[in-house]
Amino acid sequence: MGNSERIWDHVDARREAYEDLSDRVWGMPEIAYTEFRSSAEHKAMLEAEGFCVTEEVAGIPTAVMGEAGEGGPIIAFLGEYDALPGLSQEAGIAVPKPLPGNGYGHGCGHNMLGSAALLAATALKNFLAETGQPGRVRYYGCPAEEGGAAKAFMVRAGAFDGVDAAITWHPASLTRVDEALSLANTRLDFTFTGRASHAAAAPHLGRSALDAVELMNVGVNYMREHMPSSARIHYAMIDAGGVAPNVVQGRAVVRYAVRALDVHGMRALNERVIKIAKGAAMMTETEVSVRTLSAVSNLLGNTPMEAAMHANMERLGPVPFDNTDRAYAAEIQATLSEEDIISDYRRVGMQPAEFHPLCDFIVPLDQVGEPMIGSTDVGDVSWAVPTVQARVATHAIGTPGHSWQITAQGKAGPAHKGMVWAAKTMAGTAVDLLADPDLLARAKADHQGRITKKPYICPIPADVDPPIQPRPADL
Numbered sequence: 467m468g469n470s471e472r473i474w475d476h477v478d479a480r481r482e483a484y485e486d487l488s489d490r491v492w493g494m495p496e497i498a499y500t501e502f503r504s505s506a507e508h509k510a511m512l513e514a515e516g517f518c519v520t521e522e523v524a525g526i527p528t529a530v531m532g533e534a535g536e537g538g539p540i541i542a543f544l545g546e547y548d549a550l551p552g553l554s555q556e557a558g559i560a561v562p563k564p565l566p567g568n569g570y571g572h573g574c575g576h577n578m579l580g581s582a583a584l585l586a587a588t589a590l591k592n593f594l595a596e597t598g599q600p601g602r603v604r605y606y607g608c609p610a611e612e613g614g615a616a617k618a619f620m621v622r623a624g625a626f627d628g629v630d631a632a633i634t635w636h637p638a639s640l641t642r643v644d645e646a647l648s649l650a651n652t653r654l655d656f657t658f659t660g661r662a663s664h665a666a667a668a669p670h671l672g673r674s675a676l677d678a679v680e681l682m683n684v685g686v687n688y689m690r691e692h693m694p695s696s697a698r699i700h701y702a703m704i705d706a707g708g709v710a711p712n713v714v715q716g717r718a719v720v721r722y723a724v725r726a727l728d729v730h731g732m733r734a735l736n737e738r739v740i741k742i743a744k745g746a747a748m749m750t751e752t753e754v755s756v757r758t759l760s761a762v763s764n765l766l767g768n769t770p771m772e773a774a775m776h777a778n779m780e781r782l783g784p785v786p787f788d789n790t791d792r793a794y795a796a797e798i799q800a801t802l803s804e805e806d807i808i809s810d811y812r813r814v815g816m817q818p819a820e821f822h823p824l825c826d827f828i829v830p831l832d833q834v835g836e837p838m839i840g841s842t843d844v845g846d847v848s849w850a851v852p853t854v855q856a857r858v859a860t861h862a863i864g865t866p867g868h869s870w871q872i873t874a875q876g877k878a879g880p881a882h883k884g885m886v887w888a889a890k891t892m893a894g895t896a897v898d899l900l901a902d903p904d905l906l907a908r909a910k911a912d913h914q915g916r917i918t919k920k921p922y923i924c925p926i927p928a929d930v931d932p933p934i935q936p937r938p939a940d941l
Contacts, residue, residue, distance in 0.1 A: 470781055473897045474890045476589035476596075484588075484889070485882045487511055488581035492557070492876045495549030495570035495577075498614035499935045501528040504547040508580055508607045515588045517605065524623035526616055526932055528609040531625070534591040538600030539906060541896045542626065543587040544634035544847060545580030546611045549573070555873035560797035562870045571873040575637030575860055578876065580607060582885035583634060586892035593897065601900040604629065608843070610932070613653060615760035615925075617843035619932045622924050626850045631771065631899050631909055634844060635856035635888040637872075637881070639810050639863045641785060642829035643776045644855035646767030646848070649698060649725035650732040650925060651841035653759040656682065656743045660752035662716030672714025676707045678750040679718045685742035686722075696839075697735055698725040721759075725841055728764045729925050759933065761925035763845040766916050770908040771854035771895065776831040778894035785859050785887045787824045791879040795823035795862035798871050807864030812836045824880055825859035840867075849922040852913040856891050860884030 487507060494503045505528040512519050517532030553573030554564040565571075587605035594601050606625070610616040620626065636644070658679055663672035686699060693699075700723045707715025724739055726732035740756055747754040787795075799807065799821070807821050815835030847853050861875040861884075875881055899906045 469897050469901060470778065470894045473589055473593050473893045476592045477585060477886060477890045477893055480585060480588055481886045484581045484585040485886070487584070488578045488881070488885060489877050491547050491577040491581065492572050495554070495572050497551055497570055498548050498610035498612055499526070499528060499616070499933055501548050501609045502937055505530055505607055505609065508545065508547065508584060511584060512605060515591065517591070523606070524620040524625050526609060526619065527934060527937060529616060529620060530607040532587070532605045533602060535594050535602035536600060538602060539630035539900060540602045540604060540628055541590065541899060542604045542606055542629045542632040542851070543583040543892060544617070544632055544844065545583035545605060545607050546576045546609070547580040547607065548576055548610055548612050548614070550612055550868060553868065553870055553873050555870040557874060557877045559874055560794070560801055571870070572876050573868045573870065573873045574612065575872060575876060575881070576611065578637050578860060578881055578885040579635065582889040583892065585886070585889040586633070586896070589889065589893045590896050593893070599900060603896070611843055613760060614932065615762045615843045616932060618760070618762050618846040618924070618926050621846045621850045622926060626847060629851045630906060632847050632851050632853040633892045633895055634853070635858055635892060637860040637884065638857035639859055639861055639865055640814055640825045640829055640857065641779065641827070641859045642814065642833070642857050643772045643779070643831055644857050646765045646855070647837050647839050648765040648845050649727060649839050649841045650729045650762060650764045650845070651723060651725045652732055652736055652761040652925065654722045654724065654736065654739070655704065655719055655757045655759060656722065657719045657755045657757070658717070658747060658752045660716050660750065661714070663714045665712045665714050669714065673751045674714050675718035675752050676715040678746045678752045678754065679703070679720045681749055682720065682743050682746035685746060686739060689738060689742065693735060694726065694731065696727050697731065699723070699739070728920065729923050730920065732925065758927055758930050762841055762843040763849055763922070763925050765842065765845040766848040766853070766913070768852045768854055768909055768912050770905055770912055771852055771899070772831065774898045774905060775854050775856060775891060775895045778891050778898070779828050779856070781894070782887065782890055784826050784828055785884050787826065787880055787883060791883065792823045794878055795880060798862040798875060799823050799864055801871060802864045802866070806866055809838070810863050813838050821863065823862055825863060846925070849917060852909040854895065856888055858884045858888040858891065
């Protein structure tokens with residue numbers, strides 16, 4: 467208890483600096499593998515706090531790592547700072563109003579995610595220096611979580627070798643220990659190449675790549691009846707071959723996201739999708755090439771670390787929102803449907819008598835609801851080292867993920883209070899792991915038991931590199 471209170475003091479001592487960091491990153495939204503300014507902000511904070519900094523982790527220009535401390539176990543904090551396209555939004559209002567510029571926005575709260583993780587790492591570094599306790603702390607600034615799978619590339623490169631435990635969090639509408647449910651996910655581009663021709667004068671000479679894409683989509687849609695109900699497949703047209711209907715399209719590209727409960731199921735489903743693509747090419751006398759863009763593994767839980775994190779949450783009590791926070795959250799809720807709000811409660815198995823604008827409770831550790839499962843590259847870290855993740859309320863209950871409403875709330879009072887609370891939860895969990903060798907041993911044993919059943923298979927082929935983007939000329 468005393469250790470918890472002292473580590474929380476260290477979080478509070480630096481909270482304003484990291485609230486400012488979060489707001490600065492919110493104001494410079496950058497999408498996957500282009501987070502040069504955001505990464506530089508995190509690097510500057512690491513240097514200012516006295517961490518030893520490693521740049522271009524795993525050869526990725528926007529990945530950074532800081533380390534401090536001596537001896538003992540290595541505790542890692544995972545941060546992110548990538549934004550999303552199409553979610554630009556003015557802050558602090560409750561109506562959609564995109565900002566001028568490229569249309570990017572932090573519609574998933576990653577401006578807070580990296581800032582709170584680095585705040586927790588800094589607090590632990592200062593705590594270890596104050597107490598003289600052995601232990602090393604690392605902060606990993608991880609780019610491209612949104613579809614880029616940077617952590618999977620980092621795991622493949624051995625960036626987490628030697629780490630004893632990893633801790634992270636994600637902004638949310640409800641506060642709880644993450645239930646470690648995610649889908650393994652692959653993104654594949656299918657490029658069909660045919661033969662262009664005049665669609666009226668010589669249609670018989672054309673071989674339509676667009677026809678091949680459409681037939682592939684039909685084939686995959688028929689396959690949905692015959693795949694596990696937990697799996698998901700989505701697609702988007704990247705290149706439809708042009709806008710002229712009187713030209714037989716000689717080239718077309720479709721991107722698929724294939725998800726399954728685990729990597730093994732995903733790989734099997736990938737092969738079925740690829741067979742359908744080849745069949746569509748045969749039917750249209752076109753050629754098809756397949757390129758893997760990225761892939762991530764499913765999350766592995768860790769029962770001892772989850773219990774330790776939940777105990778920290780209970781000692782902290784709910785995020786301390788005030789009436790101003792609740793009033794703004796209520797304005798945001800007014801833009802949502804009742805279904806949006808109810809679905810948030812259902813995912814944790816709750817049926818509220820009345821709706822609250824903000825989460826003023828901590829979801830019990832064993833509370834189970836209707837799972838709504840996405841994908842994350844934290845999954846690959848969880849296969850490499852024991853990993854635990856918090857979900858912490860930073861926005862109004864019912865706010866849809868990847869929405870303008872989340873971007874709007876990204877610098878508000880609930881965001882600041884939630885991210886500081888998340889830092890305290892993570893830092894307190896880390897102190898427990900360092901202070902209690904038995905807890906860390908049980909966490910490692912739990913992890914080993916899980917990976918022994920199904921050994922880790924990197925979801926990304928060895929010949930696939932991260933889609934690194936050029937550094938802007940003005941940096």
